[in-house]
Amino acid sequence: MKKALHPTVGCIAFYFYRHIVGLACTFFKDSLMKVIGKSTAERQACRKPCFHATINKGKCPVRGGIMMTEQAFMQKAIQMACENASSGHGTPYGALVVKDGHIIGSGVNEVTATNDPTAHAEILAIREACKHENSIKLEGCVIYASGEPCPMCLAAIYYTGIKTVYYGYSKEEAVPFGFNSGAIYEQIALPMEQRSVQMKKLENDQSEPNPFVIWEQTQGKLD
Numbered sequence: 084m085k086k087a088l089h090p091t092v093g094c095i096a097f098y099f100y101r102h103i104v105g106l107a108c109t110f111f112k113d114s115l116m117k118v119i120g121k122s123t124a125e126r127q128a129c130r131k132p133c134f135h136a137t138i139n140k141g142k143c144p145v146r147g148g149i150m151m152t153e154q155a156f157m158q159k160a161i162q163m164a165c166e167n168a169s170s171g172h173g174t175p176y177g178a179l180v181v182k183d184g185h186i187i188g189s190g191v192n193e194v195t196a197t198n199d200p201t202a203h204a205e206i207l208a209i210r211e212a213c214k215h216e217n218s219i220k221l222e223g224c225v226i227y228a229s230g231e232p233c234p235m236c237l238a239a240i241y242y243t244g245i246k247t248v249y250y251g252y253s254k255e256e257a258v259p260f261g262f263n264s265g266a267i268y269e270q271i272a273l274p275m276e277q278r279s280v281q282m283k284k285l286e287n288d289q290s291e292p293n294p295f296v297i298w299e300q301t302q303g304k305l306d
């Protein structure tokens with residue numbers, strides 16, 4: 084009769100098998116990305132957070148720093164901002180949407196490149212992430228922005244349900260370079276009648292139905 088493997092030996096064997104295969108796959112994927120010219124930050128972003136990192140708050144004693152840290156994501160966003168500025172493609176802003184340690188959306192400022200005043204880095208990163216998730220919500224995601232988001236991007240972040248924003252440079256630090264989203268924050272905080280953009284209520288003359296009622300009757304509610 085064949086002798087059964089002792090459970091302890093089986094467990095140890097499985098543990099080593101799991102880690103050897105895991106490390107081999109990581110090494111292969113990393114080497115491949117290196118060959119095709121991916122940057123260190125991009126390679127790090129592709130590595131899955133391992134079990135050890137999960138239980139050790141981001142620090143993996145076995146694989147040593149294999150999990151991309153919050154700082155590494157920020158450096159990636161800043162690097163994108165630098166490249167965007169030096170290439171002349173757009174203003175110095177970059178942003179990443181990250182879920183479970185993986186980048187699911189990225190963007191750089193493309194306002195001047197596309198003549199689109201809404202093409203801010205965070206907006207483009209959110210658009211890509213929403214496409215990736217096939218959802219208008221990004222709950223559980225965090226956003227890394229090289230610069231503190233402007234009111235438009237912050238509003239978009241609220242719409243997605245993202246709860247944490249990491250930003251590199253504050254809006255005050257951007258002012259000497261000609262970027263002043265703080266002025267819009269100040270405007271929004273003012274009573275409507277004191278803002279530089281005049282808001283004039285012009286009501287439906289009833290020749291058209293109330294679109295909200297149409298919505299309610301046909302589509303229901305968003306949430």
Ligand SMILES: [Zn+2]
Pocket residue numbers: 203204205232233234235236237
């Ligand atoms: Zn913005």
